Amino acid sequence: MNAVNLLSTLPMTLAEIGDNFPTSGKRLDWKDLWAYGVVALVAGIVALIVVQLRNRNDMSQRCDNPWKLFRELCLVHNLDRANQRLLVQVTRARGFEQPAQVFLNPASFEPMGLPPSLRDKAEQLAKLRSLLF
Template identity: 40%
Template sequence: MTIKLPVVCLLAQFSKWERLGDNFRRTRPPIELTDFVPYIFGVLLLGGIVAAIIAYRRRNDLSRPCSDSQKLFRELCLAHNLDRASQKLLSRLAEAYRLGQPAEVFVTPRVFATDQLSKQFQGEATQISELGRRLF
């Protein structure tokens, strides 16, 4: 069997490369849990943002079937173009008159009868009367 010349040359040079990776470790160092903290934080943050967006959209999406008394209240307030103060006042009235849910205030004219207002609403009689006119 004869060995050809180019192969002999290559074998001759092998010793040059032989020590090249001596300072590199053959196994990777173990991954610590703390290594993932930034990633987990990032994912959670992203998820939270997405969930918040979804929740916000759901809260304001009136076309979705649901059973949410607060949402109905908001829907009615929106239809009647009521500002935040009016909404708050209506909500308080509903609570004061022990209505089943805040939206019932829109179908309960007696709530706006100023002559039957309790003491806590005496100072807001004008606003209540005005609201009553707007809703009925």
């Protein structure tokens, strides 16, 4: 019973250590630390995003990610944002199982079978096709 009492009073005893030093300030409570916690949390989230971004663009890592492969091929061909977006649209329109198939299939750039929104971009598609094939 004595041991239980001792354990229950131990945190209090530890908190009181240093109370009577001349230079000791006001005793801190858990409430005083919330700002530090928020900063740490934000920093963690930022780090996580950075790591995620790094992994996303690190093509040397072993993985099985069809869209990452798509991005890898976009990088190989130095495609700009507009072309990448157009290529994604073509891929989706064609319903390829593997997005990167669009890099190996010149016929997928033919206007036939594409939705009207893409058919209007026939000129851009032709340019993109000449870039990839």
